[in-house]
Amino acid sequence: MRSDRQNRTPMGLKIAAGVGLAFLHLPLLLIFLYAFTTEDKSYQFPPPGLTLKWFAVTWNRPDVWEALGLSVRVASISTAVALTLGTLCAAAISQTRFFGREAISLLVILPIALPGIITGISLRSAFNLAEIPFSFWTIVLGHATFCVVVVYNNAVARFRRLQGSLIEASMDLGADGFQTFRHVILPNIGTALLAGGMLAFALSFDEVIVTTFTAGQQATLPIWMLEELVRPRQRPVTNVVAMVVVLVTFLPILAAYYLTQDGDQISGQGK
Amino acid sequence: MSVSSSASGGAILAGRGGLGGSLSDAFWRKPQLLLFLMLTPPLLWLGVIYLGSLFALLIQSFFSIDEFSGMVVREFTLKTYGELLRPSNLDIIVRTVIMAGLVTIASAVIAFPIAYFAARYARGRWKAMFYLGVMLPLWSSYLVKIYAWKLILAKEGILGWVFDKLHLTFLIDGWLALPIVGGNSLSVSPTGTFLVFVYVWLPFMILPMQAALERVPTNLLEASADLGASPGQTFRNVLLPLALPGVIAGSIFTFSLTLGDYIIPQIIGTSHLFIGMAVYAHQGTAGNIPLAAAFTVVPVVIMGIYLWLAKRAGAFNAL
Amino acid sequence: MPHAVSFQQVSRHFGAVRAVDAVDLEIAPGEFFAMLGPSGSGKTTCLRLIAGFEQPTSGHIEIFGETVEGVPPYRRNVNTVFQDYALFPHLNVADNVAYGQMIRGVGKAERARNAEAALEMVKLPGYGSRKPGQLSGGQRQRVALARALVNKPKVLLLDEPLGALDLKLREQMQEELKVLQKALGITFVFVTHDQSEALSMADRIAVFNEGRIMQTGTPEEIYRRPKTRFVADFVGSSNVLPPKVTQQLGGPAEWSSLRPEDVRLDAVSGHEARVTGASFLGSATRVTLDVAGEKLNVLLPSGLAVPEQGASVRFSWKPDDLHLMGTDA
Structure with missing residues (x-):
């Protein structure tokens, strides 16, 4: 028999997979290196020297703090809205059968299935038509729209694993709808919602395409970075901000991964 | 033992009472009421606000712009769609579709070994590491990823340095001297745009591919080998057809995301426009919303055709 | 004394499917009653009608003389042992057993005491701190039983509770359930497709086929004097x-x-x-x-x-x- 063959990995495949993964990760590692470079006029490699001074410079930049603050506030509110809408939708889809279920799941996925530019420009022209001025809330409106799907995907996956008879068992033991929600449903979908919420936060925190259309003059952190990318003026500060952004988005992703590890996977369709 | 005393009390228990109790009873009697209440907020948000905006945009693509006043004329016309067919605009569409196609093919080629290794050979902790190894780049900041490539592709950046150390700079120069793909430096060439597109969308190809490959039973490959097929023949005749739905599912992402993107070619690339950039330019400074709207319909239609073809190939089972 | 459960011309239709079709049924208090039939014969739907998970399309249901149409499951003094046990995975065994009392507002100390007593009754003393995932199928079945019985229901419903157990365990549980039922004096309504199980355990049996009751009677009657070809063939393969x-x-x-x-x-x-x-x-x-x-x-x-x-x-x-x-x- 050739059971040994199963476990032996062809060398070529190993190398190709390794090179592929390196291709995915090396550019991100480079970001970390550049945050410490002493060079501030060009993207010179290797860095002529290493320094920590740009961290202090960035720390004292009010525009970075302002953009960061706006991003955090937008992401928090959008996540809260997405958690509410996504959970409601997932519960309705999973717990009942009704006409039009398919259409509703399609509707939830649409904002990320369509290119972001379409979502952005339609919201912008709708704001124009309705004469709604750009504000904090126009950004939130756009972000919550495409964040619903990550919460929804995580919640639906968990609802699917939840034994249908658990809810009946709870009602059988005397718990009404609200008590069943509190004592049975919530504890069982809690980690999925937490994971979905973290992913929604990461998604909103990083979003730039829709935001350019709904932000007006305000700058979220990605908008701030985009301006730096188009017209580099503060290379060292941008380097530091880029590194911090990588770290800040890694944490919720890792947390979400460990929260959903037993069984369902984080939906990769989030972006 | 207290439990063993015989049943007592009536067959119907008193309710919890209060608002919660009576609401709960009402929901139990009329499940449709609960369903209605659960679905109303998301449907209002997504169905009315979001779909409404999309339709408003679609309608505007049937308006036109007055060439003298620059004002939008709100009358039904196909004139704006006619403008799409101008050579300069057709160029943009063709360029974008070719780029999306090339990016998709390159992603599939690079993704295959990773997905195949993760699906077939990685076990336990290695599997988790592979999964995170794809998820982290997928979820890390889009702009930071582009920025990283700006660092890499800059003339004084790491790629130039590596080639210089290997005394191979002439290779880059030769490549950049080529027509169409070349340019002044990698970061302002179509090659650069292509590389960044592939990098940014690659994880979206790996995940569905891996999911499809994991569903190919190992014994099929062994059966093929038993029947005398060489590894190459097994790959071509057994593995590839079975993995194809995953490739198509992944390609939906890479293709669609490339079609709609306007930031990557703006930062790394030439001054030639892509569909996304055209949309952005027309709605912004030019104020030609109808033409911008008509341009957004293009990727939607292309994706519609693509999805229809993919559906016929059974790609959606792998999503 | 009213019947423990009584059905008068009860029907439950799902679209064109007549899951339960004009059923009349009377179960006496303290009886061990079995509903026997092949899958899809309507026996489980009847059980769900008693529990309150289904509402009759037409007809009238009483439990101990009280009309229960429109009464939600959580207000019926009836408990169920589910086929898949439906133990709450996020709670330990003791909290699972104490769930009904927690909902009813029984104090913490008292419900812990009651839960332990119930666990003792099903021969699982000291298992309270385990999670359902750490138990064997037979043990889960006992926990589900304790969780239902601790509430002292007027009627206990059992939906194929032994179906997932292997033969030896099943025979042992059959014996224990019978002893328990006699000791507690609670009315048991037991759904099964296994005729030998119904014959050995029940005081009376209703044989179901295609949404109707073909025959009701003691095991002896059903076995010796089947009224129809279906009953004769289904019970004991005559x-x-x-x-x-x-x-x-x-x-x-x-x-x-x-x-x-x-x-x-x-x-x-x-x-x-x-x-x-x-x-x-x-x-x-x-x-x-x-x-x-x-x-x-x-x-x-x-x-x-x-x-x-x-x-x-x-x-x-x-x-x-x-x-x-x-x-x-």
Whole structure:
């Protein structure tokens, strides 16, 4: 028999997979290196020297703090809205059968299935038509729209694993709808919602395409970075901000991964 | 033992009472009421606000712009769609579709070994590491990823340095001297745009591919080998057809995301426009919303055709 | 004293499917009642109607004399042991058992005491701190039982509770359930598709087929005097004989049932038949005879000589054993 063959990995495949993964990760590692470079006029490699001074410079930049603050506030509110809408939708889809279920799941996925530019420009022209001025809330409106799907995907996956008879068992033991929600449903979908919420936060925190259309003059952190990318003026500060952004988005992703590890996977369709 | 005393009390228990109790009873009697209440907020948000905006945009693509006043004329016309067919605009569409196609093919080629290794050979902790190894780049900041490539592709950046150390700079120069793909430096060439597109969308190809490959039973490959097929023949005749739905599912992402993107070619690339950039330019400074709207319909239609073809190939089972 | 459960012309239709069709049913207080039938026969829907998970399309249901239409499951003093046990995975065994009392606002100390007592009753003392995932199938089944019984329900519903257990465990649980039911005096309504389980455990049995009750009676009645071909065949796999064959065997022109274990093979007297097959079952051997073109099964106790295939034998039975079921059974 050739059971040994199963476990032996062809060398070529190993190398190709390794090179592929390196291709995915090396550019991100480079970001970390550049945050410490002493060079501030060009993207010179290797860095002529290493320094920590740009961290202090960035720390004292009010525009970075302002953009960061706006991003955090937008992401928090959008996540809260997405958690509410996504959970409601997932519960309705999973717990009942009704006409039009398919259409509703399609509707939830649409904002990320369509290119972001379409979502952005339609919201912008709708704001124009309705004469709604750009504000904090126009950004939130756009972000919550495409964040619903990550919460929804995580919640639906968990609802699917939840034994249908658990809810009946709870009602059988005397718990009404609200008590069943509190004592049975919530504890069982809690980690999925937490994971979905973290992913929604990461998604909103990083979003730039829709935001350019709904932000007006305000700058979220990605908008701030985009301006730096188009017209580099503060290379060292941008380097530091880029590194911090990588770290800040890694944490919720890792947390979400460990929260959903037993069984369902984080939906990769989030972006 | 207290439990063993015989049943007592009536067959119907008193309710919890209060608002919660009576609401709960009402929901139990009329499940449709609960369903209605659960679905109303998301449907209002997504169905009315979001779909409404999309339709408003679609309608505007049937308006036109007055060439003298620059004002939008709100009358039904196909004139704006006619403008799409101008050579300069057709160029943009063709360029974008070719780029999306090339990016998709390159992603599939690079993704295959990773997905195949993760699906077939990685076990336990290695599997988790592979999964995170794809998820982290997928979820890390889009702009930071582009920025990283700006660092890499800059003339004084790491790629130039590596080639210089290997005394191979002439290779880059030769490549950049080529027509169409070349340019002044990698970061302002179509090659650069292509590389960044592939990098940014690659994880979206790996995940569905891996999911499809994991569903190919190992014994099929062994059966093929038993029947005398060489590894190459097994790959071509057994593995590839079975993995194809995953490739198509992944390609939906890479293709669609490339079609709609306007930031990557703006930062790394030439001054030639892509569909996304055209949309952005027309709605912004030019104020030609109808033409911008008509341009957004293009990727939607292309994706519609693509999805229809993919559906016929059974790609959606792998999503 | 009112019936523990009474159905009057109860129907439950799902679209065109008549899951339960005009069922009349009366279950006495303290009775161990089994609903027996093949899958899809409506027995589980009847159980769900009692629990309150389904509402009747028409008809009237009473539990201990009280009308329960429109009463949600959480207000019915009835508890269920689910087929898949439905233990809450996020709670430990003690909290699972105490769930009903927690909802009713019983104090923490008291419900912990009651939960432990209930666990003792199902022979799982000291298991309270484990999670359901750490238990075997049989143990989960006992926890589900304790979780229902701790609330002292007026009626306990059991939905194929032993279906997932292996044979030995199942026989042991059957015995224990019976003892428990007699000790507690609670009305048990037990759904099963296993006729031997129903026969051995129940005080009375209702046999279901296609949404209707075919026959209600004690196990003895159901087994000895089936009213229809379906009951005769489903309960104990009797030989169901068409009128023509009944007549040939000396009876009237009616459908009849003849239990395989009631037939004796006899060398000298009785009807003649040819042996077409034999299979060894352990405690007995099943011999198949050909009687005027009809197949007739005979159970031959172990130790008796088994006739050869193709051999000609004679068989007989006691007059009472040929049970007549009328002309249109």
